[in-house]
Amino acid sequence: MIEWTTFLLLLSAATPILFAALGETIAERAGVLNLGVEGMMITGALAGFAAAHATGSPMAGFVAGAVAGAALSLIFGGLTQYLLTNQVATGLALTMFGLGLTAMFGKPYEGVKAPSMAGGPLGINWVIWLGLVLVPVTWLILNRTRPGLILRGVGENHDAAHALGYKVRGTRMAAIAIGGALAGVGGAYVSIATVLQWTEGMTAGAGWIALAIVVFAGWSPWGVLAGAWLFGGVTVLQLRLQAAGVAVPVQLLSMAPYLATIIVLVIISARHKYAGGGGTAPGSLGRSFHALR
Amino acid sequence: MNRRTLLASAAAMALVAMLPALPVSAQTPFPEGEKLKVGFIYVGPVGDGGWSYQHDLGRQAIEAEYGDRIETTFIESVPEGADAERALTQLALSGCKLIFATSFGFMDAVINTAAKFPDVKFEHATGYKRAENVSTYDARFYEGRAVMGTIAGRMTKSNKIGYIGSFPIPEVIQGINSSFIHARKVNPDVEMRVVWAYTWFDPAKEADAASALLAEGVDVILQHTDSTAPLAKLQEKGGIGFGQASDMAAFKPTPRVSSIIDNWNPYYIRRVGQVLDGTWTSHGVWLGIGDGEVEIGEITEAVPAEVKAEAEALRDQIGSGAYHPFTGPLNKQDGSAWLAEGQKATDEELSSMNFFVEGISAQIPS
Numbered sequence: 001m002i003e004w005t006t007f008l009l010l011l012s013a014a015t016p017i018l019f020a021a022l023g024e025t026i027a028e029r030a031g032v033l034n035l036g037v038e039g040m041m042i043t044g045a046l047a048g049f050a051a052a053h054a055t056g057s058p059m060a061g062f063v064a065g066a067v068a069g070a071a072l073s074l075i076f077g078g079l080t081q082y083l084l085t086n087q088v089a090t091g092l093a094l095t096m097f098g099l100g101l102t103a104m105f106g107k108p109y110e111g112v113k114a115p116s117m118a119g120g121p122l123g124i125n126w127v128i129w130l131g132l133v134l135v136p137v138t139w140l141i142l143n144r145t146r147p148g149l150i151l152r153g154v155g156e157n158h159d160a161a162h163a164l165g166y167k168v169r170g171t172r173m174a175a176i177a178i179g180g181a182l183a184g185v186g187g188a189y190v191s192i193a194t195v196l197q198w199t200e201g202m203t204a205g206a207g208w209i210a211l212a213i214v215v216f217a218g219w220s221p222w223g224v225l226a227g228a229w230l231f232g233g234v235t236v237l238q239l240r241l242q243a244a245g246v247a248v249p250v251q252l253l254s255m256a257p258y259l260a261t262i263i264v265l266v267i268i269s270a271r272h273k274y275a276g277g278g279g280t281a282p283g284s285l286g287r288s289f290h291a292l293r
Numbered sequence: 294m295n296r297r298t299l300l301a302s303a304a305a306m307a308l309v310a311m312l313p314a315l316p317v318s319a320q321t322p323f324p325e326g327e328k329l330k331v332g333f334i335y336v337g338p339v340g341d342g343g344w345s346y347q348h349d350l351g352r353q354a355i356e357a358e359y360g361d362r363i364e365t366t367f368i369e370s371v372p373e374g375a376d377a378e379r380a381l382t383q384l385a386l387s388g389c390k391l392i393f394a395t396s397f398g399f400m401d402a403v404i405n406t407a408a409k410f411p412d413v414k415f416e417h418a419t420g421y422k423r424a425e426n427v428s429t430y431d432a433r434f435y436e437g438r439a440v441m442g443t444i445a446g447r448m449t450k451s452n453k454i455g456y457i458g459s460f461p462i463p464e465v466i467q468g469i470n471s472s473f474i475h476a477r478k479v480n481p482d483v484e485m486r487v488v489w490a491y492t493w494f495d496p497a498k499e500a501d502a503a504s505a506l507l508a509e510g511v512d513v514i515l516q517h518t519d520s521t522a523p524l525a526k527l528q529e530k531g532g533i534g535f536g537q538a539s540d541m542a543a544f545k546p547t548p549r550v551s552s553i554i555d556n557w558n559p560y561y562i563r564r565v566g567q568v569l570d571g572t573w574t575s576h577g578v579w580l581g582i583g584d585g586e587v588e589i590g591e592i593t594e595a596v597p598a599e600v601k602a603e604a605e606a607l608r609d610q611i612g613s614g615a616y617h618p619f620t621g622p623l624n625k626q627d628g629s630a631w632l633a634e635g636q637k638a639t640d641e642e643l644s645s646m647n648f649f650v651e652g653i654s655a656q657i658p659s
Binding site: 005006009013016103106107110111112113114116190194195196197199200201202203204205206235236239240242243244245249250251254 | 337338339340341342370455486487488489490491492494495496497498499500501502504505506508509511520521522525526528529542543654655656658
């Protein structure tokens with residue numbers, strides 16, 4: 001039952017969540033809790049679709065999606081980092097803003113078709129490949145480079161990082177923008193590659209799943225990959241099993257993604273207990289930073 | 294006396310004759326000069342291009358019809374369940390005297406809110422719970438499904454038809470059964486694959502469901518979800534489908550080869566008019582092709598002429614009442630007898646339908 005086509009569907013279904021969750025991981029490792037992922041994704045979905053439609057090039061669409069996602073996230077960044085607004089409330093507002101904004105500007109694109117995307121090696125398009133490559137790259141940058149160390153330092157203890165002379169706000173703004181850009185690409189993937197059209201509210205909660213996956217993954221890029229495959233994969237698998245007419249109770253199939261999540265969470269937390277360290281939230285997550293000196 | 298005054302006085306006399314029959318309660322016209330506020334809640338965004346979009350066309354139709362006498366407002370993407378009660382309460386508190394709740398899952402929220410606002414009239418689409426100030430209205434989508442099923446049965450080459458279901462509720466089960474019965478009637482080898490999406494609106498999931506069906510060898514897909522995503526997927530990967538709830542004309546001539554259109558406009562115009570003139574009473578109605586509430590969208594040139602003629606003939610027979618899509622002999626899935634030769638399903642049986650007919654191998658989640 002689990003043959004190549006199913007695996008391709010799995011990869012495709014996991015991609016939007018993978019991008020968004022990787023972006024949010026970077027932001028959260030810098031100590032920023034941005035609950036606006038859904039808003040940035042839907043903005044990326046519309047901007048990406050509009051650009052792909054206007055230029056006929058899906059590539060241009062993904063670039064536009066990234067730019068739009070980053071632009072929206074910078075509004076969040078400006079509010080939370082410079083005006084010191086509450087991150088949770090601002091993030092929620094960003095989601096509502098994104099949904100409303102795209103509903104308004106998306107009207108002319110309803111019923112319009114997307115340019116078709118070329119397949120890549122093994123029938124997997126290049127955005128999926130990019131997502132897969134980004135996982136080790138993100139891990140390397142976060143854990144094995146100096147900028148990654150600074151970013152984590154800012155996220156763990158912003159006062160200490162500040163005292164050492166690192167730019168807390170600058171680092172965080174960069175992390176927010178990268179997070180926004182990746183969420184934008186994830187959203188653009190939904191409109192350009194999965195659904196092939198623009199529909200209001202089309203990300204339908206994928207941003208929230210991405211947020212959950214970051215926690216589930218213990219703020220690790222590899223964990224994010226596992227989480228995205230689990231959510232996306234089990235969803236696809238259960239649809240596939242239903243279509244094949246396999247006599248498994250549908251309720252059980254629908255439950256599967258959540259059941260699997262709980263099981264993995266248990267395994268992960270058990271591992272942490274024995275292996276120690278890692279997987280806990282960054283120390284300064286969600287806290288506003290205001291330099292007194 | 295010219296013809297107009299004759300007609301007017303005849304109408305007036307008919308009205309007078311009817312007066313004693315009307316219930317005593319609150320039959321006062323809506324005050325002149327005051328605006329009637331009409332509220333709507335939708336389960337998806339108005340831009341879904343399907344179900345909610347079509348209800349919003351109804352809202353625009355009443356605005357066009359009554360102009361200054363009314364004012365409309367809507368809340369979109371309202372989740373089914375407890376949040377719907379909040380949205381309904383908000384509409385009632387903001388002065389709406391007539392509220393349309395346009396999804397099955399709003400049912401209990403409507404009943405609860407209606408109890409709190411006895412002077413507000415509620416119209417609940419596709420439900421079955423009514424009260425003094427709660428009406429229900431529904432469309433016989435299964436009549437349209439019979440026509441789509443006929444086309445599907447004739448058009449499939451792999452003899453596998455896919456159906457993307459939303460939730461296992463009677464309305465959806467009727468549609469699956471009706472499509473299957475009529476596909477089998479014209480093509481005895483046809484098989485039906487059913488995928489439950491457990492959502493009314495989630496374009497990515499609907500697209501994934503379509504992909505899963507296509508991977509299974511299905512080449513005709515019917516959907517009972519609200520977005521155009523399955524059609525877009527068919528366009529990319531091949532196969533045909535149908536417009537659902539709305540015409541979805543952007544996908545003509547293929548993959549969208551025909552459609553079921555929900556035309557709520559006449560009903561909405563009539564009910565708003567009744568609130569304005571004070572004749573609104575609670576009722577439950579179920580209108581179909583014959584009443585113009587269910588329309589069959591243009592059958593495109595992708596369908597051979599003889600199939601098109603066959604489908605249109607079926608449509609007309611259903612519309613005139615000469616044929617009922619659920620006419621025996623029909624057995625239930627487990628082989629037990631349901632309808633005898635020539636026997637027609639009653640509305641009661643249909644509105645509580647919780648079984649597949651014989652020949653469908655999929656199971657209904659219980």
